[in-house]
Amino acid sequence: MRRVASGVTLAALVLLPFFGSNYALDVANRCGIAVIGVLGLNILTGFTGLISLGNAAFMAIGGFSAAFLITKAGVNGFAAIPAAGAIAALLGMIVGVPSLRLKGLYLAMATLAAHFIVEFTVVKWESVTGGVSGMSVPAPALFGVVLDNDRKLFGLVLLLALAALLFARNLFRARPGRALIAVRDHETAAAVMGIDVFRAKISAFGLSAFFVGVAGALAAIQSRIISPESYPLSLAIDALSMVIIGGMGSVAGSVLGAVGLTLLPEGLRAATNALSGQWPDLISKLSILKELVFSILIIVFLIFEPHGLAALWRRAVRKRHATTQQQPEGGGK
Amino acid sequence: MTAMALSIRDLFLSFGGVSALSGVSFDVRPGEIFAIIGPNGAGKSSMLNCISGLYRPQRGTIAFGETPVTGLPPHRRARLGIARSFQNIALFKEMSVVDNILVGRHLHARTRLLSAGFSLPSARISEKAQRAKVDEVVAFLGLGAVRDEPVGTLAYGVQKRVELARALASEPKLLLLDEPMAGMNSGERDDMVRAILETNAAHGVTIVMIEHDMGIVMDISDTVCVLDFGRRIALGSPSEVRDDPHVIKAYLGEEDD
Numbered sequence: 001m002r003r004v005a006s007g008v009t010l011a012a013l014v015l016l017p018f019f020g021s022n023y024a025l026d027v028a029n030r031c032g033i034a035v036i037g038v039l040g041l042n043i044l045t046g047f048t049g050l051i052s053l054g055n056a057a058f059m060a061i062g063g064f065s066a067a068f069l070i071t072k073a074g075v076n077g078f079a080a081i082p083a084a085g086a087i088a089a090l091l092g093m094i095v096g097v098p099s100l101r102l103k104g105l106y107l108a109m110a111t112l113a114a115h116f117i118v119e120f121t122v123v124k125w126e127s128v129t130g131g132v133s134g135m136s137v138p139a140p141a142l143f144g145v146v147l148d149n150d151r152k153l154f155g156l157v158l159l160l161a162l163a164a165l166l167f168a169r170n171l172f173r174a175r176p177g178r179a180l181i182a183v184r185d186h187e188t189a190a191a192v193m194g195i196d197v198f199r200a201k202i203s204a205f206g207l208s209a210f211f212v213g214v215a216g217a218l219a220a221i222q223s224r225i226i227s228p229e230s231y232p233l234s235l236a237i238d239a240l241s242m243v244i245i246g247g248m249g250s251v252a253g254s255v256l257g258a259v260g261l262t263l264l265p266e267g268l269r270a271a272t273n274a275l276s277g278q279w280p281d282l283i284s285k286l287s288i289l290k291e292l293v294f295s296i297l298i299i300v301f302l303i304f305e306p307h308g309l310a311a312l313w314r315r316a317v318r319k320r321h322a323t324t325q326q327q328p329e330g331g332g333k
Numbered sequence: 334m335t336a337m338a339l340s341i342r343d344l345f346l347s348f349g350g351v352s353a354l355s356g357v358s359f360d361v362r363p364g365e366i367f368a369i370i371g372p373n374g375a376g377k378s379s380m381l382n383c384i385s386g387l388y389r390p391q392r393g394t395i396a397f398g399e400t401p402v403t404g405l406p407p408h409r410r411a412r413l414g415i416a417r418s419f420q421n422i423a424l425f426k427e428m429s430v431v432d433n434i435l436v437g438r439h440l441h442a443r444t445r446l447l448s449a450g451f452s453l454p455s456a457r458i459s460e461k462a463q464r465a466k467v468d469e470v471v472a473f474l475g476l477g478a479v480r481d482e483p484v485g486t487l488a489y490g491v492q493k494r495v496e497l498a499r500a501l502a503s504e505p506k507l508l509l510l511d512e513p514m515a516g517m518n519s520g521e522r523d524d525m526v527r528a529i530l531e532t533n534a535a536h537g538v539t540i541v542m543i544e545h546d547m548g549i550v551m552d553i554s555d556t557v558c559v560l561d562f563g564r565r566i567a568l569g570s571p572s573e574v575r576d577d578p579h580v581i582k583a584y585l586g587e588e589d590d
């Protein structure tokens with residue numbers, strides 16, 4: 001049953017470029033990119049228990065690295081994506097160093113500082129980043145295939161999102177992933193079981209930043225132009241919302257949170273458009289409306305379901321499972 | 334003379350003005366069951382924390398076999414073969430029983446981030462081997478019925494057993510147990526005693542155990558060390574310690590637990 005469901009979903013996604021509208025493909029790309037980025041943040045915050053407000057900064061590092069590598073260093077666009085991830089990973093590991101000592105709110109402040117340092121650097125380091133005016137990002141091209149619109153880009157985004165999901169799923173079923181969860185659940189017990197806690201935290205920062213950097217590079221490639229304003233702090237908050245609402249420490253939750261909260265503003269936009277006849281000024285309030293809905297959702301989830309949509313999903317599946325098993329034999333097959 | 338399993342020399346540890354250990358020394362012989370007893374606040378847990386590397390003594394040395402370990406961080410001592418359980422349960426609460434015990438195998442596998450993420454054959458083979466070993470430990474401690482349960486939902490006595498299982502899964506040379514039977518009913522205590530004795534006898538694991546139940550201590554220990562206000566007030570066989578006037582004095586009026 002689950003196999004069938006995921007098969008159908010995958011088939012629909014593969015066929016999307018053939019029948020989806022331009023708008024649908026734009027939204028689908030943003031969903032895929034969000035999945036990669038949110039998964040990255042979840043590895044750090046949900047699975048390893050290290051709160052970070054630096055997510056937008058690592059997206060920026062990925063975005064500007066890709067833009068620089070393609071335009072100024074002549075690197076192929078396809079190679080620039082993992083390279084941008086690697087640069088973000090390296091800087092992520094450096095930002096992670098204070099996590100040996102800092103926890104909770106203090107770590108949040110340290111990663112917030114990292115955000116502003118990156119923002120400042122992006123504005124001032126004009127020769128590399130283009131400063132306040134930003135840079136344009138050429139479409140990746142290989143063997144005559146040029147990913148210069150959402151329809152063509154979608155295949156790559158889908159592939160990378162699936163790879164990221166598989167990687168994370170495998171990781172948390174094996175030794176290094178368990179070590180991260182152990183550090184989150186009980187640092188002292190993890191240490192006496194032989195886990196090098198510092199090393200675990202640094203690798204969580206590195207891996208997380210790699211994913212987020214790749215997401216940032218893809219976002220830059222999708223929008224074709226980036227500037228310091230492309231990566232505001234609110235982007236980091238949005239990513240945290242997706243992690244919390246989707247489900248901390250859950251791979252499936254990362255997908256639910258990223259896709260759900262990327263689609264939500266689109267739904268709101270459609271609703272406000274439909275209602276603009278009666279309330280013409282509603283459209284201008286869309287961004288406030290979005291923030292409001294996100295905030296309410298976060299509060300509701302933190303209070304009623306701290307494990308997020310992933311937990312709701314698991315419960316629903318279990319219930320279905322229970323009812324199908326109650327059916328008389330021979331039925332339901 | 335063969336090397337001692339553990340040599341503690343002149344350990345001093347204080348927190349602010351409170352001195353938890355003042356000049357404690359003792360040796361633990363390989364393969365023995367060594368009990369540390371004493372009234373509440375005597376410094377017993379502090380001693381185990383110094384041995385496993387969670388506390389740094391201000392003075393004194395600790396040697397594990399021939400290896401000085403005084404300056405080593407906890408994970409390095411674990412690698413040498415020191416495992417422990419905690420007085421207050423310290424499980425990974427969001428994980429299942431099996432996953433908790435699998436963390437005990439951390440030291441025996443080398444799978445790294447990338448080989449795990451890409452699920453390379455080496456990672457799969459290693460994971461399978463670790464799971465087989467965990468299954469042995471699960472069977473040994475009778476945890477089969479709860480193996481896939483999240484640990485947080487289990488009864489206190491069962492959680493204590495999972496902690497022992499996690500420590501045993503690391504195949505330690507030296508096992509430190511901080512009140513392994515506290516809060517258990519008598520049936521659970523018997524099971525725990527049996528598990529400790531068998532671990533000691535079958536695998537030759539040296540055991541240092543803190544325990545308040547005098548009956549059990551006198552029954553199963555080879556050596557008993559008595560601490561009081563951070564000092565060692567007696568050391569010897571159970572019968573020697575039982576008749577020691579200092580011990581009788583320290584325990585006078587505290588017989589209620």
Ligand SMILES: Nc1ncnc2c1ncn2[C@@H]1O[C@H](COP(=O)(O)OP(=O)(O)OP(=O)(O)O)[C@@H](O)[C@H]1O
Nearest residue numbers: 348351352353372373374375376377378379380420
């Ligand atoms: N982390 C700590 N910070 C401050 N004081 C501590 C700390 N750990 C232990 N102490 C103090 O050191 C002394 C010894 O404590 P310890 O926990 O070693 O005693 P114990 O013998 O294990 O007692 P119990 O039988 O109650 O477990 C106590 O006075 C305690 O308050």
Ligand SMILES: [Mg+2]
Nearest residue numbers: 377378379420
């Ligand atoms: Mg104690």
